[in-house]
């Protein structure tokens with residue numbers, strides 16, 4: 556009887572070890588309450604880099620409104636290029652200020668969240 560209990564306990568312990576190791580390697584930490592961490596990062600980067608000219612909600616200011624806009628662009632890739640290059644004398648190019656990942660995150664946010672494209 557005691558021997559069977561020990562065998563069962565060993566089996567449970569072995570399974571627990573395997574499960575723990577598998578979880579260690581497969582479960583990535585997620586940002587609490589966020590389903591789209593890229594959009595959240597993009598929103599923060601937009602606030603820091605773009606809102607001064609385009610308004611905190613993309614409503615426009617020195618720069619044109621982005622909310623509900625971007626009709627001159629056919630694809631999100633064109634916006635990435637535009638934001639990376641900028642417009643001499645009007646809008647700075649961000650390829651020298653931000654990483655490509657950061658530009659992508661901002662444009663993702665502007666495109667889908669602000670402009671609703």
Ligand code: HEC
Pocket residue numbers: 601604605606607608609617618619620621624625626627634637638642645646647649661662665
């Ligand atoms: C110094 C002010 C300034 C900053 C900072 C700025 N912009 Fe602009 N932005 C402008 C101006 C001015 C224009 C209009 C340029 C033109 O069309 O000649 C513009 C145009 C745009 C357009 C094209 C809008 C359209 O529909 O024609 C997009 C998209 C855009 N900006 C995104 C961004 C993003 C994203 C950032 C932050 C990474 C940013 N801008 C930062 C001033 C700024």
